[in-house]
Amino acid sequence: MLIDLIVGSAVLLAGGYCVCWLCSPALRARIERPKYTFLEQVRRQQPDPPEDATPPRRSSP
Amino acid sequence: MPLASTVPAPVHASLLRAHALAALAALLLSALFGVVVALQLVWPDLTGSAPALGWGRLRFAHTQGIMLGWLGNAFLAFLYHAVPVLTRRAVSHPLLGWALFGLWNAVAVIPGWVLVLAGVSQPLEWAEFPPVVDAAVLVALLLAVVQFLPGFFRGGLDSLYVSGWYIVGGLTFTLLAYPMGNVVPALVSGATSAAFSGLWIHDAVGLFVTPLALAILYYVIPAASGRPIYSHFLSMLGFWGLFFFYPLNGTHHYVFSVIPMAAQLGAITASALLGVVVVIVVGNLLLSLRGEGWLPRDAGLRFVAVAVVFYFVVSMQGAAQAQMALNRFTHFSDWVIGHSHLAMLGFATFAAIGGLVHAWQRLPTARYNPRAIDAAFWLLTLGISAMVIDLTLAGLVQGELWQAATPWMDAVRASRPYWLLRVLTALPIVLGFMLLGVGLLTGEVGAGQARTGPGSLTAEPADKAAAPAAGHGGLSMAYVVSGVAGVGFFGLSLLLLGWWPGRVIDAEIAETAPATRLALTDSEQRGRQIYAREGCGYCHTQQIRFLEEDILRFGAPNLAWEVQFDSPHLWGTRRIGPDLSRQAGVRSSDWHYAHLFAPRALVADSVMPSYAALFDGAPTRPRQAARDLVAYLETLGRARQLAWPEGEQQAQGAVMDTHRAHLAFSAEELNAHPARPRRGGTLPVVEGVTAANDGAALWRTHCTGCHGTAGRGDGRAAAWLRPAPANLTEYRYTRDYLLEVLWNGVAGSSMPAWRDQSPAALLALVDVVESLSGNDTAPSADAATLARGAAVYAAHCAQCHGEGGRGDGFAAAEFRMAAVDFTRQQPSHEQALRALEEGVAGSPMAPWRDRLDAGERDAVVHYLRSFFATPTAEIADAD
Numbered sequence: 001m002l003i004d005l006i007v008g009s010a011v012l013l014a015g016g017y018c019v020c021w022l023c024s025p026a027l028r029a030r031i032e033r034p035k036y037t038f039l040e041q042v043r044r045q046q047p048d049p050p051e052d053a054t055p056p057r058r059s060s061p
Numbered sequence: 062m063p064l065a066s067t068v069p070a071p072v073h074a075s076l077l078r079a080h081a082l083a084a085l086a087a088l089l090l091s092a093l094f095g096v097v098v099a100l101q102l103v104w105p106d107l108t109g110s111a112p113a114l115g116w117g118r119l120r121f122a123h124t125q126g127i128m129l130g131w132l133g134n135a136f137l138a139f140l141y142h143a144v145p146v147l148t149r150r151a152v153s154h155p156l157l158g159w160a161l162f163g164l165w166n167a168v169a170v171i172p173g174w175v176l177v178l179a180g181v182s183q184p185l186e187w188a189e190f191p192p193v194v195d196a197a198v199l200v201a202l203l204l205a206v207v208q209f210l211p212g213f214f215r216g217g218l219d220s221l222y223v224s225g226w227y228i229v230g231g232l233t234f235t236l237l238a239y240p241m242g243n244v245v246p247a248l249v250s251g252a253t254s255a256a257f258s259g260l261w262i263h264d265a266v267g268l269f270v271t272p273l274a275l276a277i278l279y280y281v282i283p284a285a286s287g288r289p290i291y292s293h294f295l296s297m298l299g300f301w302g303l304f305f306f307y308p309l310n311g312t313h314h315y316v317f318s319v320i321p322m323a324a325q326l327g328a329i330t331a332s333a334l335l336g337v338v339v340v341i342v343v344g345n346l347l348l349s350l351r352g353e354g355w356l357p358r359d360a361g362l363r364f365v366a367v368a369v370v371f372y373f374v375v376s377m378q379g380a381a382q383a384q385m386a387l388n389r390f391t392h393f394s395d396w397v398i399g400h401s402h403l404a405m406l407g408f409a410t411f412a413a414i415g416g417l418v419h420a421w422q423r424l425p426t427a428r429y430n431p432r433a434i435d436a437a438f439w440l441l442t443l444g445i446s447a448m449v450i451d452l453t454l455a456g457l458v459q460g461e462l463w464q465a466a467t468p469w470m471d472a473v474r475a476s477r478p479y480w481l482l483r484v485l486t487a488l489p490i491v492l493g494f495m496l497l498g499v500g501l502l503t504g505e506v507g508a509g510q511a512r513t514g515p516g517s518l519t520a521e522p523a524d525k526a527a528a529p530a531a532g533h534g535g536l537s538m539a540y541v542v543s544g545v546a547g548v549g550f551f552g553l554s555l556l557l558l559g560w561w562p563g564r565v566i567d568a569e570i571a572e573t574a575p576a577t578r579l580a581l582t583d584s585e586q587r588g589r590q591i592y593a594r595e596g597c598g599y600c601h602t603q604q605i606r607f608l609e610e611d612i613l614r615f616g617a618p619n620l621a622w623e624v625q626f627d628s629p630h631l632w633g634t635r636r637i638g639p640d641l642s643r644q645a646g647v648r649s650s651d652w653h654y655a656h657l658f659a660p661r662a663l664v665a666d667s668v669m670p671s672y673a674a675l676f677d678g679a680p681t682r683p684r685q686a687a688r689d690l691v692a693y694l695e696t697l698g699r700a701r702q703l704a705w706p707e708g709e710q711q712a713q714g715a716v717m718d719t720h721r722a723h724l725a726f727s728a729e730e731l732n733a734h735p736a737r738p739r740r741g742g743t744l745p746v747v748e749g750v751t752a753a754n755d756g757a758a759l760w761r762t763h764c765t766g767c768h769g770t771a772g773r774g775d776g777r778a779a780a781w782l783r784p785a786p787a788n789l790t791e792y793r794y795t796r797d798y799l800l801e802v803l804w805n806g807v808a809g810s811s812m813p814a815w816r817d818q819s820p821a822a823l824l825a826l827v828d829v830v831e832s833l834s835g836n837d838t839a840p841s842a843d844a845a846t847l848a849r850g851a852a853v854y855a856a857h858c859a860q861c862h863g864e865g866g867r868g869d870g871f872a873a874a875e876f877r878m879a880a881v882d883f884t885r886q887q888p889s890h891e892q893a894l895r896a897l898e899e900g901v902a903g904s905p906m907a908p909w910r911d912r913l914d915a916g917e918r919d920a921v922v923h924y925l926r927s928f929f930a931t932p933t934a935e936i937a938d939a940d
Contacts, residue, residue: 001323002323002324002326002327002557003323003326003327003330005327005557006309006327006330006331006334006557007330007334009305010302010305010306010334013301013305014298014301014302017297017298017301018298021294028294030219031293031294031297032292032293032294033219033220033293034219034220034221034222034223034225034293035222035223035283035289035290035293035296036289037220037222038146038147038222038224038283038289039283039284039287039288039289041146041147041149042146042283042284044069045069045070045072045145045146
């Protein structure tokens with residue numbers, strides 16, 4: 001019974017997730033977006049500012 | 062005030078640097094502890110008997126140091142680099158960061174080391190730091206949550222990159238799992254304590270180390286390569302899969318135990334499915350590494366790439382070894398130690414180094430020595446790979462020998478070359494760690510930045526990289542759903558593998574436990590604490606599994622009620638020495654004292670450390686701590702012995718699992734340890750058996766410690782044992798008697814039962830003992846002397862030794878040690894006279910010098926020696 005619960009839950013969760021991904025192009029785009037925004041942020045971050053707690057001032061409004 | 066996403070978020074370089082340096086220091090110190098522990102298996106007397114340098118205490122310091130000192134600091138260092146990038150915001154506050162740094166290192170890690178080395182610890186695997194340190198770690202984890210997580214909840218889930226998910230999950234669930242593993246097992250007891258402890262053993266890796274290591278992998282690969290990961294969808298599938306299955310794995314550390322089989326099977330199933338998830342995760346990571354070649358040029362990426370490979374191997378290994386067929390073979394062996402090293406020193410350490418190097422290279426003012434880092438990479442890759450292969454092979458050898466029912470020490474002897482090789486593999490590892498420090502502390506300032514290659518990032522279409530909507534004012538429904546799901550997964554594991562097994566175990570105990578049981582005395586309880594603090598449970602299990610090979614070697618499997626009051630449990634997960642569950646009555650107290658004082662005096666190839674500090678200079682002068690420890694050892698299995706047979710019948714009627722019931726109750730002799738000395742009993746079948754041809758080697762290995770090289774009873778341990786080991790040169794024995802003594806031991810003495818030796822080996826030892834005898838003088842008394850001797854014997858000796866000299870006098874049955882059977886052993890005239898005059902210390906034989914005159918003594922010795930005759934039931938070799 002415990003095995004059924006574990007396997008059943010896993011299949012339902014993973015299956016539901018995959019079905020949503022397959023059926024919704026918009027969802028696919030949304031799910032993939034963080035990997036691009038992350039890279040963009042990495043690009044902005046290099047090189048790290050040297051120190052420390054004082055946040056840099058905005059150069060434009 | 063949140064920072065705008067269009068400008069870099071500040072990185073607190075000084076905090077990053079501080080945690081990185083603390084991580085390196087902890088790594089070197091923890092590795093040093095590990096090297097000493099490994100050396101002690103090869104040279105057990107390396108550190109003498111200094112308590113602070115004992116094997117168990119150093120092992121505590123090694124594993125806790127690696128997890129909290131090294132990995133904890135390295136992860137925190139990386140978070141100071143990664144969180145501002147992932148959240149586009151600074152971490153909460155630098156002062157909070159310094160408080161966290163101080164708490165983590167000055168209140169948790171360093172005091173933790175000092176305390177466990179001083180003997181203040183708790184005997185829970187991966188949770189050995191004492192409760193006071195656990196409190197500091199919990200507060201520190203809470204500070205880490207406050208320091209790093211708020212930014213993740215302000216940007217919306219849509220923009221949350223997978224590394225962010227892992228950081229949120231790792232910190233949150235460690236905060237939940239840490240008290241579950243470090244506190245709960247000490248509050249509950251017995252099998253329930255083991256069930257919760259098992260959960261933590263896996264959660265420490267699955268909910269703390271793995272998520273933060275994977276956060277690094279998913280971060281460094283795109284950041285260093287300049288290309289996005291292959292699929293964020295697959296990464297999220299892996300994320301939820303790991304957080305669902307990891308907490309459900311814990312019980313696979315106690316397969317074939319008394320924990321309900323449904324929970325065991327559930328954990329085994331989850332372990333297999335976890336392997337499937339890992340294939341998805343690793344596939345995604347490898348696809349993300351496309352184009353970087355086998356050995357990426359970027360140093361951080363290179364460490365991370367190898368971490369991916371190690372993660373795959375260790376996860377497949379873990380999924381496989383949880384399966385019953387492999388588990389029964391590899392569990393308790395060095396295979397598991399190799400698995401642990403692959404997880405913590407392979408996967409997690411390479412990920413942590415990759416993250417550290419990546420972050421360090423991007424600190425403008427940091428020094429960086431690329432040649433040292435490159436050299437460290439190769440040394441660590443080769444060293445850790447060799448160590449894991451070596452330990453895996455050692456585990457296979459041990460498993461094979463344990464299954465074959467060979468003597469226990471055969472497996473120890475066979476392991477020694479592997480343990481020596483393991484020490485050698487530690488050398489490149491330690492050198493690699495030192496070079497890692499050199500790489501991060503020497504070289505030119507900013508040299509790391511030059512190697513990261515400015516402008517190497519791949520430009521992405523603006524629409525794909527478009528910033529998400531502005532941050533939410535509060536938690537959105539998606540956050541709530543995700544949080545509930547995550548906490549729900551963790552709660553599910555507690556429910557299914559902790560609470561529910563506890564209920565079943567309680568019900569079984571209520572049905573099977575005898576009405577009354579002896580509680581531990583104060584002395585025994587103190588002994589248990591000594592056993593725990595010295596790490597005895599890390600070499601000796603107290604868990605006889607429901608497996609034939611365990612039962613034949615150690616006795617009946619443990620029932621839940623037997624360990625009901627053990628808090629925390631001391632089941633153990635590794636066997637270097639034998640299981641001790643049924644130790645009560647197996648050895649004499651003298652033997653235990655001598656063994657604790659000088660283990661190799663009694664067991665030639667033992668790798669047990671000396672605990673001479675428990676004595677005042679000699680085993681014959683045990684301090685209270687030694688008495689307490691031996692008193693505790695004598696309790697192991699006692700409850701089951703006392704419950705028998707009524708308690709056994711009651712338990713048999715109530716155990717629900719028929720297979721386990723069959724194993725637990727199939728033979729009444731198994732109620733005690735099979736090697737427990739017995740008076741009488743059956744003999745091994747030796748008909749048609751040829752004596753082994755290595756009798757001399759067997760004698761040297763097993764017998765000389767007590768009986769001496771020439772059998773004169775003058776071995777190193779002889780002076781510590783009462784009654785003293787026999788001077789075999791002064792006796793003649795019948796072969797059946799020798800076989801019986803070897804098989805059953807001598808109850809009441811330190812002579813153990815050698816039932817793990819083959820009949821051929823026992824016959825070889827019989828031959829050796831026969832050859833030692835210098836007592837070849839036949840009795841030659843006149844009739845008058847014999848008649849006088851007979852009268853004395855009848856008056857004073859027959860009560861114990863029996864009228865016919867068979868040791869079956871009416872008083873003898875009351876003695877734990879049987880009276881001498883003169884028909885089967887014949888002392889020399891001098892030896893018998895000595896025993897008569899002086900008595901036999903440690904036995905019921907009293908001195909008769911003042912009660913018999915010289916003539917009577919001489920006559921009765923002539924008479925008793927006349928009982929010996931060539932036995933009719935001689936045991937013969939096949940030849």
